[in-house]
Amino acid sequence: MSEQNNPYGAPTTGHLWDDNLAELTNQPPKWWMIGLHASWILVLLYGIVYPMWPWFGGATQGLMGWTAIGEYKADVAAIQQVRSQYEDKLPGMSAAAILADSELSEYVVRSAKVLFGDNCAACHGGGGQGNPGYPNLVDDDWLYGGDIDTIVTTITNGRMGMMPAKAGVAMTEAEIDQLAAAVAKGEPTSTPLFMEKACFACHGMDGKGMHALGAPNLTDAIWRFGDGSVEAIKYTITHGVNDPSDPQTRNAVMPKFGGGKLSETDIKKLAVYVAKLGAN
Structure with missing residues (x-):
């Protein structure tokens, strides 16, 4: 070197x-x-x-x-201009009409994904698959009905069904065991207790539920609470749902999003989004 x-x-x-x-x-x-x-x-x-x-x-x-905030505002304005061709139509349309328009409903599904994440995913899961104690929105099994107008009503006004606790005076422990076993097999009407204890008044003569009351189908093996085990069903029968007389009752409240929490347009967007999650 x-x-x-x-x-x-x-x-x-x-x-x-x-x-x-x-x-x-x-x-x-x-x-x-x-x-x-x-x-x-x-x-x-x-x-x-x-x-x-x-x-x-x-x-x-x-x-x-040039400024960073100026570029941001320009980008937002450009996005809003693209969206306006769809957004301007929504206020004057019903949710059913939006759902029937393939192009518009596709836009709504994409834009409502954020709305769903902000307002619904905490209970129903990011993909609508449900969480323990909260309904699955993708299986097309509905407590109050799954048509688009009913979904709008549910989101707007909320839901709070009620099942009275049966323990004590209404039913003995042995009767609760017998009824729970029949429900767990998807055969609620197989025991005379279904009629004797007036379960049919809410769940229907065939045990398949009633949308008008938000009473679930007891024959389809789809469960709101628990995994469908006899123990989980016994707990529901024993303590009921939203029964103020029983401190151990199951809580099942869907909050309302109308009345100013969400706009009518946002509610229609969410309704279309939820409707498209299921088979309908």
């Missing part, structure tokens, strides 16, 4: 260490110097074109007048 690159022929600062260690003053390569000067020139040009330099009362505005 020393033979190929003789340091003694290069200029030094004049300082020597240990007799032969010198600090050389060689210039950097030309490409490096070109890059250095190009860099500060570009910074200077950038500061002229864009806001950058601190000044009295604020930074310089730059020749282009």
Whole structure:
């Protein structure tokens, strides 16, 4: 190395260490110097074109007048212009009419995904698959009916069904065991207790439920509470649902989103979104 690159022929600062260690003053390569000067020139040009330099009362505005917030507002305006061709139609349409329009319903499904995430996913899951104690919205099994107008009513006004607790005076523990076993098999009418204890008044003569009362179908093996085990069913029969007389009752309340919480248009969007989640 020393033979190929003789340091003694290069200029030094004049300082020597240990007799032969010198600090050389060689210039950097030309490409490096070109890059250095190009860099500060570009910074200077950038500061002229864009806001950058601190000044009295604020930074310089730059020749282009560009700002980050200005670009953001322009992007939002562009998005709103694209959406307006759909959004302007929605206030004057019913949810059923929106659902019937394939192009418009496709737009609504996409735009309502955020609404669903903000207002519904905490209980019904991100994909509408439900959570323990909260209905599944993708299986087309409905407590109050799954037509679009009923879904609008449910979202607008909320729901709060009621099943009285049967423990004590209404039914003995042995009767609860017998009825729970029949319901667990999907055969609620197989025991005389179904009629004797007036279960048919809410769940129908065939045990398949009644939308008008929000009473579930007891024959389809789809369960709102628990996994359909005899123990889970016994608990529901024993303590009821939303029964104020029993502190251990199951709680099942769907809050209302009408009355100013959500606009009518947002409610229609959510109704279409939910309707499209299921088989209908």
